[in-house]
Amino acid sequence: xxxxxxxxxxxxxxxxxxxxxxxxxxxxxxxxxxxxxxxxxxxxxxxxxxxxxxxxxxxxxxxxxxxxxxxxxxxxxxxxxxxxxxxxxxxxxxxxxxxxxxxxxxxxxxxxxxxxxxxxxxxxxxxxxxxxxxxxxxxxxxxxxxxxxxxxxxxxxxxxxxxxxxxxxxxxxxxxxxxxxxxxxxxxxxxxxxxxxxxxxxxxxxxxxxxxxxxxxxxxxxxxxxxxxxxxxxxxxxxxxxxxxxxxxxxxxxxxxxxxxxxxxxxxxxxxxxxxxxxxxxxxxxxxxxxxxxxxxxxxxxxxxxxxxxxxxxxxxxxxxxxxxxxxxxxxxxxxxxxxxxx
Amino acid sequence: xxxxxxxxxxxxxxxxxxxxxxxxxxxxxxxxxxxxxxxxxxxxxxxxxxxxxxxxxxxxxxxxxxxxxxxxxxxxxxxxxxxxxxxxxxxxxxxxxxxxxxxxxxxxxxxxxxxxxxxxxxxxxxxxxxxxxxxxxxxxxxxxxxxxxxxxxxxxxxxxxxxxxxxxxxxxxxxxxxxxxxxxxxxxxxxxxxxxxxxxxxxxxxxxxxxxxxxxxxxxxxxxxxxxxxxxxxxxxxxxxxxxxxxxxxxxxxxxxxxxxxxxxxxxxxxxxxxxxxxxxxxxxxxxxxxxxxxxxxxxxxxxxxxxxxxxxxxxxxxxxxxxxxxxxxxxxxxxxxxxxxx
DNA sequence: TTTATTTACGCAATCGTTCCCGAGAACGAT
DNA sequence: ATCGTTCTCGGGAACGATTGCGTAAATAAA
Numbered sequence: 001x002x003x004x005x006x007x008x009x010x011x012x013x014x015x016x017x018x019x020x021x022x023x024x025x026x027x028x029x030x031x032x033x034x035x036x037x038x039x040x041x042x043x044x045x046x047x048x049x050x051x052x053x054x055x056x057x058x059x060x061x062x063x064x065x066x067x068x069x070x071x072x073x074x075x076x077x078x079x080x081x082x083x084x085x086x087x088x089x090x091x092x093x094x095x096x097x098x099x100x101x102x103x104x105x106x107x108x109x110x111x112x113x114x115x116x117x118x119x120x121x122x123x124x125x126x127x128x129x130x131x132x133x134x135x136x137x138x139x140x141x142x143x144x145x146x147x148x149x150x151x152x153x154x155x156x157x158x159x160x161x162x163x164x165x166x167x168x169x170x171x172x173x174x175x176x177x178x179x180x181x182x183x184x185x186x187x188x189x190x191x192x193x194x195x196x197x198x199x200x201x202x203x204x205x206x207x208x209x210x211x212x213x214x215x216x217x218x219x220x221x222x223x224x225x226x227x228x229x230x231x232x233x234x235x236x237x238x239x240x241x242x243x244x245x246x247x248x249x250x251x252x253x254x255x256x257x258x259x260x261x262x263x264x265x266x267x268x269x270x271x272x273x274x275x276x277x278x279x280x281x282x283x284x285x286x287x288x289x290x291x292x293x294x295x296x297x298x299x300x301x302x303x304x305x306x307x308x309x310x311x312x313x314x315x316x317x318x319x320x321x322x323x324x325x326x327x328x329x330x331x332x333x334x335x336x337x338x339x340x341x342x343x
Numbered sequence: 344x345x346x347x348x349x350x351x352x353x354x355x356x357x358x359x360x361x362x363x364x365x366x367x368x369x370x371x372x373x374x375x376x377x378x379x380x381x382x383x384x385x386x387x388x389x390x391x392x393x394x395x396x397x398x399x400x401x402x403x404x405x406x407x408x409x410x411x412x413x414x415x416x417x418x419x420x421x422x423x424x425x426x427x428x429x430x431x432x433x434x435x436x437x438x439x440x441x442x443x444x445x446x447x448x449x450x451x452x453x454x455x456x457x458x459x460x461x462x463x464x465x466x467x468x469x470x471x472x473x474x475x476x477x478x479x480x481x482x483x484x485x486x487x488x489x490x491x492x493x494x495x496x497x498x499x500x501x502x503x504x505x506x507x508x509x510x511x512x513x514x515x516x517x518x519x520x521x522x523x524x525x526x527x528x529x530x531x532x533x534x535x536x537x538x539x540x541x542x543x544x545x546x547x548x549x550x551x552x553x554x555x556x557x558x559x560x561x562x563x564x565x566x567x568x569x570x571x572x573x574x575x576x577x578x579x580x581x582x583x584x585x586x587x588x589x590x591x592x593x594x595x596x597x598x599x600x601x602x603x604x605x606x607x608x609x610x611x612x613x614x615x616x617x618x619x620x621x622x623x624x625x626x627x628x629x630x631x632x633x634x635x636x637x638x639x640x641x642x643x644x645x646x647x648x649x650x651x652x653x654x655x656x657x658x659x660x661x662x663x664x665x666x667x668x669x670x671x672x673x674x675x676x677x678x679x680x681x682x683x684x685x686x
Numbered sequence: 687t688t689t690a691t692t693t694a695c696g697c698a699a700t701c702g703t704t705c706c707c708g709a710g711a712a713c714g715a716t
Numbered sequence: 717a718t719c720g721t722t723c724t725c726g727g728g729a730a731c732g733a734t735t736g737c738g739t740a741a742a743t744a745a746a
Contacts, residue, residue: 050460052401064461074422076417079416086441090442097438100426117393118396118438259629289605289606289609291632291635291636
C-alpha cells in the first residue's frame with residue numbers, strides 16, 4: 001500500500017524543464033526568470049507538490065526531529081514536560097519522537113541508540129532510575145549528538161541541563177512543616193543514585209539542621225523504582241509507621257511517591273494531617289481535590305520542557321561546536337493546602 | 344555541529360571493496376564469500392557502522408515511524424494511550440512522533456500535513472473538538488496514508504477505529520445513579536459534534552428512559568472545549584445548580600470535565616454525594632484519593648493505544664490495499680466508589 | 687581441450703533534492 | 717566584428733544504501 005508523492009521530476013516533466021531549474025524556481029533563486037518561476041509555482045500548486053523531507057534529510061544530514069527519552073509518558077510531570085517540548089518544537093518546525101525507558105537502564109540504552117540511528121538532530125533525556133553507567137550517553141555526546149538533560153541529570157555529562165531548584169523545594173517544604181509544629185519529619189525518596197533524590201534530600205536535611213531538629217537515618221526511606229511499583233511505596237511507608245518514634249510528617253520527593261504515600265496512609269485509615277502530615281513533589285492538577293488537599297511542591301514542568309527544547313535547538317542549529325554549557329535552574333512552587341498544617 | 348556517521352563507503356574504502364559487496368556482505372547475501380563477509384563484518388564492528396535509516400527510507404519509501412495526533416498530551420487518558428502506542432511501536436521497531444492539536448481544527452490540519460510531509464508510515468488520530476470538516480483526513484486517506492482513529496472518531500472516515508463502548512459506559516453509570524436513588528440526573532458533556540459526546544449522551548438518555556425517568560433538555564450542558572478551559576466548566580456547572588429543579592446528580596463525559604466539575608462543586612461548598620452526586624469518565628489513577636473517592640467510568644486507555652497501533656501497523660505492512668475495516672470496541676469499567684452513592 | 691556453470695565481485699541506476707559547473711543567447715562596449 | 721558580461725537554464729554529481737546486470741576467474745562437465 002503505497003502513497004505516491006509528487007516529485008520535482010513530475011513538475012520538470014510537465015513543464016519540459018530540468019529538475020535543477022524547478023528546484024531553483026521553488027527556492028526562488030535569482031537565476032531563474034520571473035515567468036519560469038511563475039510557471040513552476042503554479043504547476044507545483046496544481047500538482048500539490050510537497051518537498052520530500054527524507055531526501056532533504058539525506059542531503060542536509062539533519063532530520064528536523066528531536067528525540068525525547070523519559071522513564072514514563074503517563075506521568076503528570078513528564079507528560080507536562082513533553083507538552084512544553086512539543087510546543088517549542090512545533091513552533092520551530094521540528095518533530096518530537098518520544099520513547100520511554102520504563103526506568104530500565106537497558107531500555108534507555110536501546111532507546112538512545114535507536115533514536116541516534118534514526119538520525120534525530122538532538123536528544124532530550126531524563127535519566128532512568130537504574131542508570132549509573134553513563135557511557136552510552138557520553139559516547140553519543142562525544143560523537144557530536146546534541147543532548148540536553150533535564151530533571152534527573154548527572155554532573156559527569158557536560159552539556160546543557162534544565163532542573164528546578166530541588167534543594168529549595170524540599171527546604172521550603174520541610175521548613176513549612178517545622179513552622180507548623182511538626183518535629184518528627186520523615187522522607188520518602190526515590191533511588192539514592194538519582195541527582196534529584198540527593199538534592200531534595202539535602203534540602204530536607206539542611207532545613208532540619210537549620211531548625212535544630214535531629215536527623216535520624218531511619219526516617220529516610222528509599223524506593224528504588226520511585227513509585228512505579230506501588231508495593232515498594234507501601235512497604236516503605238509501613239516501615240516508617242512502625243518505627244518506635246513514629247514520624248508526624250512525611251515529605252515525598254516525586255509525583256508517584258506522593259500519591260502512593262497518600263494512598264497507603266489512607267488505606268491504613270490515618271487522619272491527615274492530624275495523625276500524620278504529608279507534603280511532596282507533585283504536578284497533578286487535582287492534588288487540590290484529594291482528601292485532604294495536598295500541599296505540594298510543584299515544578300514548572302511545561303516551562304522545563306520549553307527551556308530544554310530551546311537549549312537543544314540552540315545546540316542543534318549552532319554552526320560551531322558549543323563548549324560552554326548552561327545549567328538552567330527554575331524555581332519550584334510551594335502550594336500550601338491542607339495536608340501539612342497543624343490543626 | 345555535525346555528527347559524522349560511518350557509511351558503507353568508509354568500509355568499502357578501508358577494505359578495498361566496492362560498496363555493493365559491502366552492502367551484500369552486511370545483508371549476508373549468498374553471493375559473497377565467507378571470508379569477505381567476515382572481513383566486512385569485522386570492519387563494520389570496528390568502525391561502529393550503523394546503517395543510515397534516512398537513506399533507507401528514501402529508497403524504500405517508508406520511514407518506520409508513525410504519527411500520533413491528540414488534542415493534548417498532558418491528559419491522563421491520552422498520555423496513557425500514548426504509552427500503549429509507544430509500547431507496541433517499540434516492539435515492532437517503529438518510532439512514535441507525537442503532536443497535539445490543542446483542540447484546534449487548524450492545528451489538527453497543520454499537524455497532519457506536517458506528519459504526512461515528514462513521511463510517517465501511518466497516523467493514529469483522535470479528532471479535535473473543533474473538527475467538523477473532515478476533508479483533510481479524507482484527502483490524506485485517499486492518497487493512501489494508513490490511518491487509525493481512536494476515541495473521538497467519525498463514521499465518515501472509512502478506516503480502522505478503536506473506541507470503548509461509550510454508550511454502555513454512561514448507561515451503566517446512569518443506572519448506577521438511579522439504583523442509588525438519584526432521580527434528577529444532569530449531564531455535563533463535551534462538544535455536541537464529537538462522536539463520544541453523542542454516544543455517551545445516548546447511554547445516559549436511554550438509561551433514564553429505561554427507568555422511566557423524564558429527560559429534561561436543560562439537564563444537559565455542553566462544554567465546547569471539554570474542560571480545557573476551566574471557566575467553561577464552572578459556568579456550565581453553575582447553570583445546572585441554579586435550575587429551579589436542581590439536579591441531585593451529575594454525570595460527566597470526560598476526564599477534564601469530571602475533575603473540573605468536582606472542583607467547582609467543592610468550591611461552592613457542596614457536599615458530595617449528599618447535596619449532589621458525581622460520576623464521570625476518568626482515567627486518573629488518583630480518582631480514588633480525591634474527596635470523596637470518585638466513582639468513575641474508566642477506559643482501558645493503554646489497551647486502546649496498543650490496539651490502535653496493531654491495527655495501524657497491520658495497514659502499514661499490508662501488501663495489498665486494505666478494504667475491510669474494523670471498529671474495535673473495548674469495554675469501559677465502572678469503578679464504584681463514594682461519589683455516587685446515596686448515604 | 688573446449689564448453690558450460692558456478693562463484694564472487696564491480697558497475698551503475700535508483701530514491702528526491704540540491705548545487706557546482708558549463709553553456710548558449712542576448713547585450714553592450716570596444 | 718570581437719570580446720566580456722549577464723541572464724537562464726541544463727547536465728550531472730552527490731547524499732547512503734540497495735540491487736539488477738554484467739563479467740572475470742575458477743571449477744565442473746563434455
